[in-house]
Amino acid sequence: MLQEIKVLFQKELQLEWRQKYAVHGLLLYLASTIFVCYLSFKAKQESISPITWNVLFWIILLFIAINAIGKSFTQESSQRGIFYYTLVKPESVIYSKILYNSVLMIGISLAGIFMYSWVMGNPVGNMSLYVIALILGSIGFASTLSLVGGIAAQAENTSTLMAVLSFPIIIPLLLFLLKLSKSALDGISLSENWDEIAVLASLDVIVIVLSGILFPYIWKH
Amino acid sequence: METLKKYYWKWAGMLLLVYTMYMGFAGQVPRQAILNETVRNLYFHVTMWFSMIALLGVSVYHSIQYLRKSDPVNDLKSNAYVVTGLVFATLGLLTGSIWAKFTWGDWWTNDPKLNSVAIGMLIYLAYGLVRSSLPDEQQKARISSVYNIFAFIIFMVLIWILPRMTDSLHPGNGGNPGFNSMDLDNRMRMVFYPAILGWMSLGFWYAQLRIRIRKIEVLLEEKEQA
Numbered sequence: 001m002l003q004e005i006k007v008l009f010q011k012e013l014q015l016e017w018r019q020k021y022a023v024h025g026l027l028l029y030l031a032s033t034i035f036v037c038y039l040s041f042k043a044k045q046e047s048i049s050p051i052t053w054n055v056l057f058w059i060i061l062l063f064i065a066i067n068a069i070g071k072s073f074t075q076e077s078s079q080r081g082i083f084y085y086t087l088v089k090p091e092s093v094i095y096s097k098i099l100y101n102s103v104l105m106i107g108i109s110l111a112g113i114f115m116y117s118w119v120m121g122n123p124v125g126n127m128s129l130y131v132i133a134l135i136l137g138s139i140g141f142a143s144t145l146s147l148v149g150g151i152a153a154q155a156e157n158t159s160t161l162m163a164v165l166s167f168p169i170i171i172p173l174l175l176f177l178l179k180l181s182k183s184a185l186d187g188i189s190l191s192e193n194w195d196e197i198a199v200l201a202s203l204d205v206i207v208i209v210l211s212g213i214l215f216p217y218i219w220k221h
Numbered sequence: 222m223e224t225l226k227k228y229y230w231k232w233a234g235m236l237l238l239v240y241t242m243y244m245g246f247a248g249q250v251p252r253q254a255i256l257n258e259t260v261r262n263l264y265f266h267v268t269m270w271f272s273m274i275a276l277l278g279v280s281v282y283h284s285i286q287y288l289r290k291s292d293p294v295n296d297l298k299s300n301a302y303v304v305t306g307l308v309f310a311t312l313g314l315l316t317g318s319i320w321a322k323f324t325w326g327d328w329w330t331n332d333p334k335l336n337s338v339a340i341g342m343l344i345y346l347a348y349g350l351v352r353s354s355l356p357d358e359q360q361k362a363r364i365s366s367v368y369n370i371f372a373f374i375i376f377m378v379l380i381w382i383l384p385r386m387t388d389s390l391h392p393g394n395g396g397n398p399g400f401n402s403m404d405l406d407n408r409m410r411m412v413f414y415p416a417i418l419g420w421m422s423l424g425f426w427y428a429q430l431r432i433r434i435r436k437i438e439v440l441l442e443e444k445e446q447a
């Protein structure tokens with residue numbers, strides 16, 4: 001199974017490498033959203049409160065994640081889906097998707113925080129804790145949205161369904177992330193935030209395990 | 222006599238509810254500052270959440286059974302329990318809103334439990350949308366079972382873990398003492414626990430009626446097609 005995940009993961013990377021427009025599109029989306037935020041908040045009012053800074057960044061990341069991961073099941077034709085079904089275990093498919101989407105989201109969130117701090121300033125007190133929140137958040141977004149994407153891809157109005165299904169279900173994760181990143185913003189040390197980190201990490205693990213259990217049933221045509 | 226034996230839990234549940242109603246409005250309750258007479262709402266508000274969680278839990282059980290056996294009856298049951306759970310959630314929000322108005326001063330307060338439940342209702346309304354957007358019966362049953370299991374676990378995280386990590390006006394959260402320690406004396410326990418059972422049995426009865434109606438509808442549809 002590890003072998004299968006590895007092969008599928010490489011396939012995702014190669015596909016992305018061949019059609020670079022998808023990643024370029026996401027980066028452009030990120031850059032333009034951040035710049036619109038800069039024009040509408042920072043440029044007009046000179047300053048932005050740290051809490052707004054933090055929430056705004058997470059909302060940008062959430063929308064990008066929904067866009068990036070929502071397509072991960074629809075971009076492949078259903079014939080190819082049947083082809084995979086004959087070759088590999090469904091668990092391998094979802095785990096490789098989660099792995100690939102996590103890597104993608106970690107890359108995008110790190111690029112995002114760089115661009116965001118560049119134009120909007122950076123009030124974060126404890127940057128390493130903030131990066132931990134970003135990584136845990138990226139993995140959480142990737143795993144939750146991969147399963148929801150698999151569900152939404154079954155219906156016809158995929159993009160509407162993707163938004164409606166994923167927003168409420170991702171709110172708990174988002175609330176924990178906002179709490180942890182708020183601590184990072186206030187410069188509270190890593191050792192005092194183990195509770196939040198543990199809760200976030202276990203939420204990620206729960207969602208990944210649950211995806212592995214439930215995805216085979218979605219995939220059974 | 223046979224029917225009495227078969228439906229004893231319905232009779233018992235209704236008797237418990239009559240008892241709850243009588244004790245709820247006419248029974249003795251302890252006098253507390255701020256809470257005053259509103260503490261009676263304990264029998265009508267808190268019990269709704271117990272019933273809702275029980276109903277949603279049973280619904281998840283049927284979803285799991287559906288995924289294991291692919292029996293359409295399980296899907297039908299699972300859906301009926303979710304709908305009933307939502308009815309109880311709505312009642313819980315309404316009774317809670319009245320309670321909040323007279324103790325905390327507002328119909329809706331910015332409290333993690335209230336917000337969590339609102340999000341939870343969005344999750345389950347999305348469940349309804351998934352069902353209506355899939356035309357194929359088997360696919361609908363499979364996908365909505367998967368979503369139901371996923372949603373239930375996220376919902377449990379939302380209402381059990383999150384409020385405990387933030388400040389809440391509700392008892393037992395964010396440093397507030399729970400009902401058990403001071404307010405809930407033995408007189409109230411004698412009504413509170415039967416009330417939970419009574420409301421739960423009403424919920425399960427309601428869900429069973431829905432299931433029976435759905436089964437008849439399915440039969441009629443099949444007859445029409447034949």
